[in-house]
Amino acid sequence: MSAVAFCNSIIDDAKVRSAVKRLTLVNFRNYKYLRLNLKKPFIVLGGENGSGKTNVLEAVSFLSQGRGLRNAKLAEVKTFDFLAKQQSSPVFINNSGWAVSAQVEKFDEEFNIGTAVESVLKEFDYNETKEVERRIVQINNQKLSSQNELGNYLSIIWVTPQMDRLFQGGAQLRRSFLDRIVYAFDVEHARRISAYDNLYRQWLQILKSGNINTSWLEALEEQMSGIGVAIAAARREQVQKLNTFIEQNPDDTFPDALLALDGTIETMLDEKPAIYVEDYYRESLFNQRRNILFNDAGNNLNKTDLCVIYKKKNVPAALCSTGEQKSLLLNIILAQAKSLLCSRGMPSILLLDEVAAHLDEMKRDAFLAKIQNLQLQAWLTTTDLSEFVSFRDISQFFEVKDNTVKEVSLSF
Ligand SMILES: Nc1ncnc2c1ncn2[C@@H]1O[C@H](COP(=O)(O)OP(=O)(O)OP(=O)(O)O)[C@@H](O)[C@H]1O
Ligand SMILES: [Mg+2]
Numbered sequence: 096m097s098a099v100a101f102c103n104s105i106i107d108d109a110k111v112r113s114a115v116k117r118l119t120l121v122n123f124r125n126y127k128y129l130r131l132n133l134k135k136p137f138i139v140l141g142g143e144n145g146s147g148k149t150n151v152l153e154a155v156s157f158l159s160q161g162r163g164l165r166n167a168k169l170a171e172v173k174t175f176d177f178l179a180k181q182q183s184s185p186v187f188i189n190n191s192g193w194a195v196s197a198q199v200e201k202f203d204e205e206f207n208i209g210t211a212v213e214s215v216l217k218e219f220d221y222n223e224t225k226e227v228e229r230r231i232v233q234i235n236n237q238k239l240s241s242q243n244e245l246g247n248y249l250s251i252i253w254v255t256p257q258m259d260r261l262f263q264g265g266a267q268l269r270r271s272f273l274d275r276i277v278y279a280f281d282v283e284h285a286r287r288i289s290a291y292d293n294l295y296r297q298w299l300q301i302l303k304s305g306n307i308n309t310s311w312l313e314a315l316e317e318q319m320s321g322i323g324v325a326i327a328a329a330r331r332e333q334v335q336k337l338n339t340f341i342e343q344n345p346d347d348t349f350p351d352a353l354l355a356l357d358g359t360i361e362t363m364l365d366e367k368p369a370i371y372v373e374d375y376y377r378e379s380l381f382n383q384r385r386n387i388l389f390n391d392a393g394n395n396l397n398k399t400d401l402c403v404i405y406k407k408k409n410v411p412a413a414l415c416s417t418g419e420q421k422s423l424l425l426n427i428i429l430a431q432a433k434s435l436l437c438s439r440g441m442p443s444i445l446l447l448d449e450v451a452a453h454l455d456e457m458k459r460d461a462f463l464a465k466i467q468n469l470q471l472q473a474w475l476t477t478t479d480l481s482e483f484v485s486f487r488d489i490s491q492f493f494e495v496k497d498n499t500v501k502e503v504s505l506s507f
Contacts, residue, residue, distance in 0.1 A: 112136075113249070113442035114472035115155060116205075117198040122174040124150035125498045135491040137463070137473050141480035142495030148476035151500060152253065152446040154195045155474060157230075158208050159251040160242045160278065160285050164446060166271075169212050169228050192228070199249060201442065206248065209233040243289075246282035250435055253446035254428055259453065262412040262420050266400035273401040276431055277333040280439060284329050291322045291397065298380075302387050312384070320376035323397050324369055327360035330399060340434040341406075341426070348461040349426040350419065353406040358399030403427070421453040425462055432469060445473040451482055460485055480505060 114136070120129040125147045131138075140148045149165075153172075156164040163172075173193045192212035199206055210232045217227045232239045234248060261268055277284045298315045301308060334354045341351050356362075363372045379396060403412040403423055412423050428445075435441045445466060451459045463486055466473050475483065480492050480503075487505065494503045 112470050112472070113201040113444060114199070115158070115197045115444060116200050118151075118155065119196045120151075120154050120194070122193040123154050123195060124172060124174065126150065126154075126500075127174055127498070129500060131493070131500060133472075133491060135489055136467065136471070137475060137483065137486055137490040138493070139480060139483050139490050140474070140476045140493050140495050140500065141478065143478065146495040147498060147500070148495050149255075149448050151495070152448055152474050152476065155197070155444065155446055156251055156253055157195050157210050158197055158199070158245065158249055158444075160245050161275070164253045164255055164448070169230060173212070201249070207233075207235050208245070208248065209236070241286070243278075243282055243285040246278055246285070250279050250439075250441045250443040251446060252279070252428060252432055252443045253448065254424065254450050255446075255448045256452060258424060259417070259421065261424060262403060262415070266398065269401040269403075270399060273330060273333070273399075276337070276427075277329050279431065279435055279441070279443070280333060280336070281329055284326070287322050287326050287329070291319060291326060294319045294322070299387065302384060316377050316380040319380060320373045323376050324360060324364070324373050326397055327358060327372075327399065328364055328369065330358075331356060331361045331364055334401075336438075337427070337430055337434065341430050344430065344433065346426050346429065348458060348465070349422045349429070350408075351406045352412070352423045352426045352430075353404040354427070355402040355404065356399050357402050358397070360396055361399055418453045418455070418458075422458065425450075425454075429462075429465055432466075432471060436469065442469075442471055445471055447473055447475045449476055451477065 114133065116133055118129075118131045118133065120126045123129070129151075131151075140151055142148050153163050153165055153167070162168075192214075194209065194211035196207065196209040199208055210230055212228050213231050214226050214228055216224050218224050230242060232242050232245055234244075239245065258272070261272060274284065274288060294315050298312065298319065301312055301315075334356055338354055341353070345351055360372060360376065363375065367375075376396060404410065405412060405415050405419060405423060408415075412420055415423065432443045432445065435443055450462070454462065459482070463473075463483075467486065467489060477483065480494075483490050483492075492503050492505050493500045
């Protein structure tokens, strides 16, 4: 069976499903307590601006590795008491932090994911100890050693209004977007990135301290070059895979995207063996030692940019219209979700925050129909529930108001 036929046979299998069946929030943003029981593939949250729709999606995004769909700091997620108006800064309701818990169904398996914030004592240099907050994660009440392991259980993909600027903003946005895609296929990627950041911080600290320990620097550079090249190789491999997937599964609604990487290391890997590139990486770090003291910009060896091209028109996404950019983004998201299902057997949960913006009705409905065909759970937000009328049979509608979320039955 060809790869494409194999993929379609998986997708046609009606059993494919992964869903949050129950979601509980405690002290999460505007919700002191919230519990939702979910029964349908589409969870549609309707409400006025600022009512708390995105906050619910953000809670679900914390069932995966990282800082959630808003890239938030842990402390800002905890419920503030906005009624304490006399105070110059918001007051936390209590000190217990926030928590999200979910009962999840994946194929015939059920498990519970919990995440919360805990305070731990962390040792810094010079024997200084400070209390810091960190996010802990549990599966079936067993603490995981690292958040990164969540990727073995669940894949969560999101589209947010902020991503409308994905092709216009700085490279950092696109790099994070790409790294989440890589992570969805290769859970080790997140570990590599955090290990690299950690080594880089140590390297910088030694250089800036003035107390230069050459052998320690060399040891760090050796490790950074190995991990740095592995990061570039993983990004490169994923982009190639996604391009092949898009090539083999052209979309009938959205323009097919072509992805490319603009990065020194990735480009070098096109022509040279990894071992040669690692040597180059190490030498570059060595040469940067002196510059780094005068220039805070730091090393940019892994500061790769993701370039997206509207394939048929051969135009970079940054030059495309707003609607075209959104369509290209959705083309990539659909390819990611579909290929994750085919190559990793991993059904994603989709968080689609105001996804209808910039799409005409035909495209919006075509997009939702594709998700429906993929048998995926989607969380959707809107200020107008009637946008989802064509999908009412597979949707559960909720009204978001007064810091709570109530199921409603709609008579369209
Ligand atoms: N830590 C917090 N504690 C309490 N409330 C918070 C906290 N952080 C944000 N909020 C509240 O959440 C509200 C925003 O919620 P959210 O972004 O989910 O709204 P929304 O329904 O998605 O709105 P829009 O339609 O404009 O996107 C803010 O108005 C703010 O009052
Ligand atoms: Mg919102």
